[in-house]
Amino acid sequence: MPHFTAVRPPEAAPDWTVPQEWGQYSAQEHGVWDHLFARQSRLLPGRVAPAFLEGLDILRLSKPGIPDFAELNARLMDATGWQVVAVPGLVPDAVFFDHLANRRFVAGRFIRKPDQIDYLEEPDIFHDVFGHVPLLANPVFADYMQAYGRGGQRAGELGAIERLARLYWYTVEFGLIRGKQGLQIYGAGIVSSFSETLFALKDPSPNRLGFDLGRVMRTRYRIDDFQQTYFVIDSFEDLLRQSLETDFAPLYRALDGSSDLGVADVLDSDRVDHRGTQAYALAKAHRQGDRTP
Template sequence: MSADGFTGGPPPGARPDWTIDQNWNAYSGAEHEVWLTLYRRQVELLPGRACDPFLKGLEALDLHRGGIPDFARINQELARLTGWTVVAVPGLVPDEVFFQHLANRRFPAGRFIRRPDELDYLQEPDVFHDVFGHVPMLTDPVFADYMQAYGEGGLRAQGLGRLANLARLYWYTVEFGLLETPQGLRIYGAGIVSSHAESRFALDDPSPNRLAFDLARVMRTPYRIDDFQQVYFVIPSLEALLAASLQDFAALYARLAGAKDIPIAAIIPEDRVLTRGTQAYAKARADQ
């Protein structure tokens, strides 16, 4: 929920750290019903698709009780499990604010929910994407540590001018990451797990490339925000993802400064290819 280009301070009604009250009692019955509709169709789809840590986190936090979750309620269990909490924010927040929250084990979440006619696409993340998509993974100690490390790395990257590279890491892991398991590929990225259509596309469609995760490779790969992904990066384990994030990125950033971006749909000789996609979906969309 970060965005660059912000000027000035927080909007009226927000605290200096951009947090606001969730004001859970103000949600309408219709808004709670949107949450329940989204929740029901995802929990029917995700078994056998989402990774075990996500499914266990979903159960631990009981995210369907009473409609839109009350952050104060779920924070009790989340804090007990990993020391994280969810804080409400008015929307996208400046990068530095976002990183500060993550570095202090606070996840900033929007409090608004999409309209009934927007179930399948939103330009800006809402409470369903942020809480259903992201928060269950924060119950896993390894992933919780990765998110904190990402926040700390973001604060360092600002001083090195490499935020664009670091944003790609977030996109291809936290938002659109896949996990390799003995049972097959599983979803852990929030952008997939909160999307009914992409939960199918990411695992089943022949169109996208699915490549083994490599930190430098990911940081050289642009992404698209307006449609299904053309490439997914697959981690071997959450522990491997955390280990990759704990190294000093300064030397890597220095190498990336002289490296060209790799086109989104490209496969390079160094890639370990799990699925060589047809790119048929992206080509069809480009022809429209």
């Protein structure tokens, strides 16, 4: 979940938005977008939730070059009433939640360098727009994102931002869904990554567990590498239903009495699609001299 605590840059409006300045992108920058788009477009069919591919078509994101937010927003507003707003980087939690609650998705306007094709620490416009925005053309997922924003505003008052951040991480960023042909991806962190698309679905290393709201909120996550556990939802409708029907205040209170779970833990009560070997994480930890990933 994007968050930041620094002082608002002088060029940003009070809500932290800035002009996209689409005309300032170089040919090389448009080329990086086109390369990433082509690579993921070849990889995703059959692996990604159909709603994602439908969103690509609705929003015409296959048009060459970095999308112009003005054009993109005209189509997105028609579809679900959402819009994309440019920001200078990561934004404070309160700003992030306010934008989501009002059906605005914040996106960085910079794009990675050619030597950062496969990994970038801070989310760029390809991650934010290609990864996130197609599902905002889906009415059910669009409503879930707005519900999440409103929930975030309440979580701040209840001191539960970290709990809710885990929900965002394991759904919006790194979520899996049960499709007619088996497990599929929908989280933006996976969808926008060539290597994690393959890892999340087929590698024997990570756990793939059935989604449970309280379980997810207890579970720590990796911010520096592939996930060691992915949670699988049954449908976007069920995800939205749980977010709207759950009274989060008593859930947060109940979780305060529970210990956090590790990134690779599997409980007897979990619905297990696949119990991971954790071979990837263990091998990496061994190379780095730490045997406890």
